[in-house]
Each structure stands twice: as C-alpha cells, then as structure tokens.
Amino acid sequence: MLKLIQTLYKDRFIYVAIAVTCLIAFLSLIQLGKAPISVSHADKFQHAIAYCTLGFTWILAIKKAHQNLKVRYLIAIACVIYGILIEVLQETTTSYRTASVLDVVANVVGICIALLLFKLIFKKN
Secondary structure, three states: OHHHHHHHHOOOHHHHHHHHHHHHHHHHHOOOOOOOOOOOOHHHHHHHHHHHHHHHHHHHHOOHHHHOHHHHHHHHHHHHHHHHHHHHHHHHHOOOOOOOHHHHHHHHHHHHHHHHHHHHHOOOO
16 A cells, blocks of 8 residues: 555655645635534534645655654644644734634644554554
C-alpha cells in the first residue's frame, strides 16, 4: 500500500496539503447556517478531523518528515500555530464567529492523532 501511495502522490502531495490548508481557512471563516440538529460540542470532532487531515497531509507532503521526527514535530507546531491564527481571525475579522480555547484543544488533539497515524501506518520505514 505504501508503494501505491508513493506512486499516486509522488511530488504532487504538496498541492493536496495546500488545498487542505486553504479549505480549512475557508470553512473556518465563512458564515454557516444553523444546524437542524444541535449536538453539544459536536464541532470539536470536526476540528479534530480537520486538523488531523491537515497534519497528516503536510507530513506526507514534506519528504524530510518521513524519516525525521524533529521535522514532524515542527510540522505539528506549525499546524497548531495555524489553528490559533484561524481562531484569532474568527474573533477579529468576523461578526458571526468567535474564538474558542476548546477549538484549539480539539485542533491539537487532531494533530496528535495525525502524528500517531503516520507512525502506525509507516512504522516499517
């Protein structure tokens, strides 16, 4: 499976990572309608999934991260900073969104899951 992933995304995965980054910013800053069914803190799962995807795609996109744990941690830190920046932008540039510390915590959880997933999937290398 690893060879299939490498063949499909060889040198193109950076575009996927950039697209995921832009999509998260877009979805985080647009005004969304009210959900028909409201579940308390359900958006935290969405944050965790989004930032897990963000972290995982950037780890795959940056070749040095495959072999270097320090680079993976730098990517994780960059993703956390990005999440904090998005929260600040929600608070300062929109009137319909607010910043939340719990959202940042959910983002960090998602990024940690991405690191674990990468380790589990690619532990042979």
